[in-house]
Amino acid sequence: xxxxxxxxxxxxxxxxxxxxxxxxxxxxxxxxxxxxxxxxxxxxxxxxxxxxxxxxxxxxxxxxxxxxxxxxxxxxxxxxxxxxxxxxxxxxxxxxxxxxxxxxxxxxxxxxxxxxxxxxxxxxxxxxxxxxxxxxxxxxxxxxxxxxxxxxxxxxxxxxxxxxxxxxxxxxxxxxxxxxxxxxxxxxxxxxxxxxxxxxxxxxxxxxxxxxxxxxxxxxx
Numbered sequence: 539x540x541x542x543x544x545x546x547x548x549x550x551x552x553x554x555x556x557x558x559x560x561x562x563x564x565x566x567x568x569x570x571x572x573x574x575x576x577x578x579x580x581x582x583x584x585x586x587x588x589x590x591x592x593x594x595x596x597x598x599x600x601x602x603x604x605x606x607x608x609x610x611x612x613x614x615x616x617x618x619x620x621x622x623x624x625x626x627x628x629x630x631x632x633x634x635x636x637x638x639x640x641x642x643x644x645x646x647x648x649x650x651x652x653x654x655x656x657x658x659x660x661x662x663x664x665x666x667x668x669x670x671x672x673x674x675x676x677x678x679x680x681x682x683x684x685x686x687x688x689x690x691x692x693x694x695x696x697x698x699x700x701x702x703x704x705x706x707x708x709x710x711x712x713x714x715x716x717x718x719x720x721x722x723x724x725x726x727x728x729x730x731x732x733x734x735x736x737x738x739x740x741x742x743x744x745x746x747x748x749x750x751x752x753x754x755x756x757x758x759x
Contacts, residue, residue: 541712543698544665545654545719545729546649549581549737550635551626552758555659556599556651557582558626562618563602586740587725592650592671592690596745597682600673600677603654604682606658611654611680619658627662630757634718644712648727649689654680669697694727 549555560578563569577598584590600689640646647660653670656690660668674685689697702708709715717729718722724743728734736747736754747754 539712540638540641540643541709541715542643542645543715543717544635544645544647544663545661545717545721545724545737547651548720549609549718550647550663550757551623551659553581553626554651555655556587556623557624559618559655559711560599563614566614568606570694581609582732585723588725588742590690592688592697593684595673596652596671596673596684596688598680599652600680603673606698608680615658618655619662623659624662628757629758630759632663634757635665638716639664643716646698646701648694649687650688650694650723658677659758666742669694685738687754692724692726693723693752694724696728710747719743728752 544725547556548598557578558576560569564571564574581590581595581598598724618739623696635645645665647656647663647665648670650671652673653668656670656672657668666737669689671688671690672685674681674683687693687696709730714733716733716735717728717731718735718737719728720737720743722740725746730758735751736743738756738758739747739754744754
């Protein structure tokens with residue numbers, strides 16, 4: 539059996555689900571446009587530069603989860619997926635996932651974006667297994683804190699290894715292991731698999747892919 543790992547933002551999606559979620563909340567008047575939009579841009583640039591403090595970002599990003607009722611958030615999330623996320627999914631992304639599912643590969647979406655936003659997106663791809671940054675909940679309400687280790691940079695490796703260990707597996711257990719990503723932030727995990735595949739890579743990842751002779755593809759239709 540093979541292992542197929544998929545980054546989500548700017549890989550399976552033609553955009554960033556975390557960034558767009560904030561913009562959607564601003565549109566819904568749940569966030570102050572002037573205060574939040576500027577900081578959102580700063581964090582996004584830090585992510586692209588590889589300098590993001592993931593805990594600082596999560597505290598910022600989880601604030602609206604904490605400040606709104608869960609049932610209201612669920613309705614907004616449903617609108618968000620329909621209005622914003624579905625148009626970001628290409629036919630090539632769907633076909634890629636289906637090709638791995640048909641081969642009975644173990645498919646996992648592994649993303650730094652929080653699991654509350656990304657679970658319904660994973661469902662759209664027919665992928666049951668999701669490793670995302672987990673927003674802490676108590677009594678069904680979000681606390682605004684992170685539960686456990688964020689799945690970001692080296693954290694993706696740790697979270698995946700722990701997930702597999704619970705099933706008495708390891709990355710080395712599989713005949714082949716694939717990881718599809720666009721970002722240099724994912725280099726720690728890409729170097730762990732047998733088949734790292736760059737999807738419309740950023741400049742830093744593109745340079746590393748060229749040096750290591752990694753495959754590069756586009757999922758644009």
